[in-house]
Every structure is written in structure tokens, then in C-alpha cells.
Amino acid sequence: MLKVNLGNTGLSVSTVGMGVLPIGPGQLALPLEDGAEIICHAVKKGINFIDTAQYYRTYPYIKRALEILSTSREEDRRAAESLIICSKSLARDYDGMMAAIRQAISELHRPFIDIFLMHEVRTGGFEERKGAWQALIDARNSGLVKAIGVSTHHVDVTEQMASEPECDVVFSLINYASMGIRRGSGAASCHDMLSAIKACRDAGKGVFTMKVFGGGNLTGNYQKALDYVFSKEEIQSVMIGFGHKSEIDDIVSYLDGTMPADYNPDTSQKKMRISQEDCEGCGSCMKVCASKAIFYNKNGLAEIDQTRCLTCGYCSYACPVRAVIRY
Numbered sequence: 001m002l003k004v005n006l007g008n009t010g011l012s013v014s015t016v017g018m019g020v021l022p023i024g025p026g027q028l029a030l031p032l033e034d035g036a037e038i039i040c041h042a043v044k045k046g047i048n049f050i051d052t053a054q055y056y057r058t059y060p061y062i063k064r065a066l067e068i069l070s071t072s073r074e075e076d077r078r079a080a081e082s083l084i085i086c087s088k089s090l091a092r093d094y095d096g097m098m099a100a101i102r103q104a105i106s107e108l109h110r111p112f113i114d115i116f117l118m119h120e121v122r123t124g125g126f127e128e129r130k131g132a133w134q135a136l137i138d139a140r141n142s143g144l145v146k147a148i149g150v151s152t153h154h155v156d157v158t159e160q161m162a163s164e165p166e167c168d169v170v171f172s173l174i175n176y177a178s179m180g181i182r183r184g185s186g187a188a189s190c191h192d193m194l195s196a197i198k199a200c201r202d203a204g205k206g207v208f209t210m211k212v213f214g215g216g217n218l219t220g221n222y223q224k225a226l227d228y229v230f231s232k233e234e235i236q237s238v239m240i241g242f243g244h245k246s247e248i249d250d251i252v253s254y255l256d257g258t259m260p261a262d263y264n265p266d267t268s269q270k271k272m273r274i275s276q277e278d279c280e281g282c283g284s285c286m287k288v289c290a291s292k293a294i295f296y297n298k299n300g301l302a303e304i305d306q307t308r309c310l311t312c313g314y315c316s317y318a319c320p321v322r323a324v325i326r327y
């Protein structure tokens with residue numbers, strides 16, 4: 001798979017990365033060996049860029065995959081050695097972020113983490129989390145981390161990072177349908193986000209993106225969704241959550257041009273869930289759910305009763321922050 005130099009970081013990453021959230025306890029909760037096998041499959045297919053987070057609780061899968069690959073054939077061992085791992089934390093202060101970095105290093109059994117980010121930065125959040133940002137700077141200066149940055153769904157935060165001198169990489173949300181793209185407390189378009197991404201690239205930042213399928217809701221337009229991101233030269237790598245080996249094979253087939261023009265993956269077995277990390281409890285999803293499958297949990301956030309859900313997907317379109325996921 002094609003590799004690119006991620007901004008000015010000196011890190012060479014595949015143009016598709018693997019998000020490991022789907023294999024972990026928040027989604028499919030795969031047994032350790034099964035989840036690790038999917039990561040190994042991705043690596044063997046040429047993917048060397050892995051996205052995780054403190055919140056995902058998926059470090060054991062990555063560690064196990066590295067162990068398996070280290071005892072495999074020479075080619076796989078070399079691939080494992082070139083793996084670029086990106087993690088991130090929702091920590092808001094210095095100590096919390098430094099602890100998150102040390103936890104990742106310890107649980108992954110690595111001497112350092114290639115990329116560490118402030119996770120899910122919203123409008124105004126960068127200023128509010130200055131302590132966490134300082135921890136990232138200090139961790140990079142002491143060699144615990146190679147490159148630092150933010151993950152965000154927000155156009156304004158992406159724009160802000162273009163002029164933030166210490167920021168090396170930006171991990172932003174973009175898809176052709178503009179699902180989940182935000183500016184302040186309102187919605188924004190993929191055109192706005194692309195302009196912000198371009199400003200980051202012009203400033204030498206590495207840029208990779210998330211939610212090409214809008215949290216699974218655009219999978220019915222699989223190739224259209226991929227065509228959009230892969231036609232934008234500003235986007236250096238596209239991070240995609242994989243929970244099955246067949247999903248990795250599909251991407252490889254798309255990239256090598258062997259995918260039939262009318263192909264769409266079978267999503268009939270998928271379920272809907274609401275990301276507790278992203279939900280803001282606004283209730284918009286509940287208003288459109290004719291099955292009354294969505295309720296407020298004890299944290300005041302929306303949750304789906306799977307026994308009532310018809311997987312119609314209407315709630316995902318009603319959600320302003322793309323918290324409804326099909327997996």
C-alpha cells in the first residue's frame with residue numbers, strides 16, 4: 001500500500017490506517033486473539049498506521065498483534081517494526097495527559113508512542129485544555145512521543161491548528177455528506193473542512209481524517225464515500241475502523257482498482273449504537289425514532305434499545321454530532 005510522509009513528522013504512513021475502536025469493548029468486544037488477528041491482517045495487507053485511544057481500551061489487542069507479528073515470517077516482522085501507532089486522550093489537564101501517555105507506553109510495551117493527540121477537541125477546548133497540551137509538548141521534547149496534535153470534528157479547531165506552531169498533526173472528520181462536521185455549536189460543510197485541512201497542509205502539518213462513512217451511515221454509497229476522500233490531495237491518510245477482515249480486503253480491492261463498480265458491502269447484520277463519548281444528550285434522535293427505541297440513560301445520554309431498533313438509520317441523520325454509529 002502506498003505510503004506518505006505525514007507532514008513534517010518524518011513518519012511514513014499508509015494512505016489507509018486502521019481504527020481499532022470497532023474490535024474493542026465499546027463495539028464488537030472481540031476476544032483478544034480474534035481482534036489481534038484482524039490487526040495482523042491489516043498489517044499483512046500493507047496498513048502500517050493504527051489509531052487507538054485511551055478511551056477505547058484496545059491497547060491489549062495491538063500489543064498481542066505485535067507479539068504475533070514478531071514471531072511470523074521476516075516480511076511480517078519488518079512490517080510490525082514500521083508500525084505507526086497513534087493514540088489520544090480526553091484528558092483536560094497536565095497530569096491526566098502525562099498519565100495517559102505513560103499508560104499507552106506501558107500497555108503497548110513500546111519505548112515511545114509515535115503520535116499522541118488531544119482527543120475530540122471542540123470549539124474553545126484547546127484553550128481550556130492548555131495543561132494537557134503542555135504535557136504533550138513536554139512528552140515530545142523528552143522523546144516519549146514523536147509527534148503531537150489534535151483530533152476534532154470541528155472546522156474552527158482544524159483552522160486553529162494551522163497556526164499553532166507546536167502542532168504536528170491534525171486528525172479531522174470529513175465525508176462527502178458533511179455528516180458530523182461542526183463549527184462552534186452549529187453544523188459545517190465538507191467544503192469548509194477541506195479548506196481548513198488545506199490551511200493545515202500549507203502550514204506543513206500532517207493531516208489524516210476520520211468518518212469517511214459517517215459512522216457507518218454512508219456505507220451504502222461505499223465507493224462514492226471513498227472517491228471523495230481519495231480525490232483530495234490535502235488528505236494524506238484516511239483512518240477507517242475495521243471490525244472484520246473482509247472490510248480490510250474491500251479497501252485493498254478498492255485501492256488496487258479491482259472492485260466492481262456496483263459493489264457495496266453487505267451491511268444487513270449491522271446494529272446501531274450511540275457513542276457515549278460524542279453524545280450531547282440533545283434528544284433530537286429520540287424525536288425521529290418511530291420505534292421509540294432511544295432512551296436517556298443514567299448519565300443523561302442517549303442509548304438504543306436493540307430489541308426495538310429497526311436499524312432504519314433515521315436517528316443518525318438527526319444527530320448533530322454524529323454520535324449514532326452503525327457497526
Ligand code: SF4
Binds near residue numbers: 288308310
Ligand atoms: S435506527 Fe431507526 S429504529 Fe433504530 S434507534 Fe435509530 S431511528 Fe430508532
Ligand code: SF4
Binds near residue numbers: 278279280322323324
Ligand atoms: S441526537 Fe445525537 S447528541 Fe443528541 S441525544 Fe441523540 S445521539 Fe445524543
